[in-house]
Amino acid sequence: xxxxxxxxxxxxFAGMYMLHRLRQLGLSxxxxxxxxxxxxxxxxxxxxxxRCDVESLEYSYQFDEALxxxxxxxxxxxxxxxxxxxxxxxADRFALRDDIAFSTRVQSSVYSQETGFWTVTTEEGRxxxxxxxxxxxxxxxxxxxxxxxxxxxxxxxxxxTGRWPHEAVDFTGKRVGVIGTGSSAIQSIPLIAxxxxxxxxxxxxxxxxxPAQNAPLSPELVQRIKARYEDLRERNKLQVIxxxxxxxxxxxxxxxxxxxxxxxxxxxxxxxxGLLFGAAFGDLFLDQEANSLAAEFxxxxxxxxxxxxxxxxxxxxxxxxxxxxxxxxSGYFETYNRDxxxxxxxxxTPVESxxxxxxxxxxxxxxxxxxxxxxxxxxxxxxxxRIDIRGREGRTLKDKWLEGPKTYLxxxxxxxxxxxxxxxxxxxxxxxxxxxxxxQHVEFIADAIAYLREHDLREIEPEQSAExxxxxxxxxxxxxxxxxxxxxxxxxxxxxxxxxxxxPLLGFPDYVAKxxxxxxxxxxxxxxx
Ligand code: NA7
Numbered sequence: 001x002x003x004x005x006x007x008x009x010x011x012x013f014a015g016m017y018m019l020h021r022l023r024q025l026g027l028s029x030x031x032x033x034x035x036x037x038x039x040x041x042x043x044x045x046x047x048x049x050x051r052c053d054v055e056s057l058e059y060s061y062q063f064d065e066a067l068x069x070x071x072x073x074x075x076x077x078x079x080x081x082x083x084x085x086x087x088x089x090x091a092d093r094f095a096l097r098d099d100i101a102f103s104t105r106v107q108s109s110v111y112s113q114e115t116g117f118w119t120v121t122t123e124e125g126r127x128x129x130x131x132x133x134x135x136x137x138x139x140x141x142x143x144x145x146x147x148x149x150x151x152x153x154x155x156x157x158x159x160x161t162g163r164w165p166h167e168a169v170d171f172t173g174k175r176v177g178v179i180g181t182g183s184s185a186i187q188s189i190p191l192i193a194x195x196x197x198x199x200x201x202x203x204x205x206x207x208x209x210x211p212a213q214n215a216p217l218s219p220e221l222v223q224r225i226k227a228r229y230e231d232l233r234e235r236n237k238l239q240v241i242x243x244x245x246x247x248x249x250x251x252x253x254x255x256x257x258x259x260x261x262x263x264x265x266x267x268x269x270x271x272x273x274g275l276l277f278g279a280a281f282g283d284l285f286l287d288q289e290a291n292s293l294a295a296e297f298x299x300x301x302x303x304x305x306x307x308x309x310x311x312x313x314x315x316x317x318x319x320x321x322x323x324x325x326x327x328x329x330s331g332y333f334e335t336y337n338r339d340x341x342x343x344x345x346x347x348x349t350p351v352e353s354x355x356x357x358x359x360x361x362x363x364x365x366x367x368x369x370x371x372x373x374x375x376x377x378x379x380x381x382x383x384x385x386r387i388d389i390r391g392r393e394g395r396t397l398k399d400k401w402l403e404g405p406k407t408y409l410x411x412x413x414x415x416x417x418x419x420x421x422x423x424x425x426x427x428x429x430x431x432x433x434x435x436x437x438x439x440q441h442v443e444f445i446a447d448a449i450a451y452l453r454e455h456d457l458r459e460i461e462p463e464q465s466a467e468x469x470x471x472x473x474x475x476x477x478x479x480x481x482x483x484x485x486x487x488x489x490x491x492x493x494x495x496x497x498x499x500x501x502x503x504p505l506l507g508f509p510d511y512v513a514k515x516x517x518x519x520x521x522x523x524x525x526x527x528x529x
Pocket of ligand 1: 146202203374376489494
């Protein structure tokens, strides 16, 4: 059997940096990656219009000054091909591919109490043991495949936004059906509509979206940021969501403004574009009344963009805004003014089945050449639950997490010593800019391993009381916000049968401070042996 000091699962941004850090510590490491190249979510999500909703100068590594100075981003928000190029560049620059096994999918990871080693087995029959396993499996990496009757019978082309083919897909002259209206649909629909002869969108829940206001980056702005890059990175670390320090944030309360002041403030944030629309006021995530004002502002914008008032109404959400992740679009609502685009509200006319030629609703059969599932992901726990992970006494992680994930700091879980997660459930992850969150986790894990080695220790595992308190804390923080008031993937509510538990932790700076305190107190809450 092969043996390494550490095994990393996944070669996205988390796995790549983990490998780099472990190598710096002198640990022999192997990364198993299912794809044929690095990039993780940016390797798989290649649908038309796929783009990051965090600005490119911030959605990038900061661990290497030369890298962040030399790499050139072309747009305010990077497109998927550019992010993938960046990931490939990092892999080449640090010679990471030497220790990555591509086209290799991990099937199981089993701990032995006698030896203290984990044995990782892949679907391709590779077997490797190591003291440390780090799951860098991504938060949005397992596509949600809806269970629709007759799904297999469709004779045309089928795509999922989260598993897009590597070859170009040409919809020219084709009749296309898109199921779902989340971020992936909102980004891809305007581009699919330009090619397709007819596009029909099946909407279960309308979504709030603000214009991304994407544009080429001006060389002056890039120069200004790069001249003081560290300063921006540090200021970002003080933001609740870990990014956006460059733009105005208003901690004042919407409820304390006059109507004119409020509208002007919303308008400024709308024009600025992107997710920071949520930073227009300090109470939008906390106070239902303030939140409703922001929601109505967006609905007004939708009404002004969509010519047909009845259609505008159907495209307007009435739920709490920001409760599901806000979308950032480039011409999404305007696309519905095109003659070749139709919206089907499946609450009015439910999908009864997928047929050989298309989609049958309660009132009609829609015929398509291509079907696109833009139905999202089994978020945050999906990738972990698909690997057979067995800890002490052979207990599976799936079994332990039956009623929802339980972790300490989103980094480890009791019963699975030396098994780390990067941006696992219970950490800020998806409520932040993922790149700095990944870096912070990778550095915590690398430092913990270095600490064990320096102190001649073998294992690190959370104490039960620390884990229990952490699970309660994550839940309490969420309960203090409006997040639990809708059916989002943050709550696992998009996956039938998944326990309804708020998965990420809100608040990047508090979380980082807690991690630092834990380390300063000799890994408080962890049992080192
Ligand atoms: P999302 O945001 O989870 O969106 C998935 C969409 O698919 C959403 O509109 C769902 O409706 C819809 N959906 C899911 N299952 C079904 C079925 N069975 N029938 C009809 N419609 C369905 O995923 P995305 O990929 O768009 O975005 C995920 C994240 O990636 C996003 O937040 C960004 O961070 C980037 P629902 O709302 O559940 O009623």
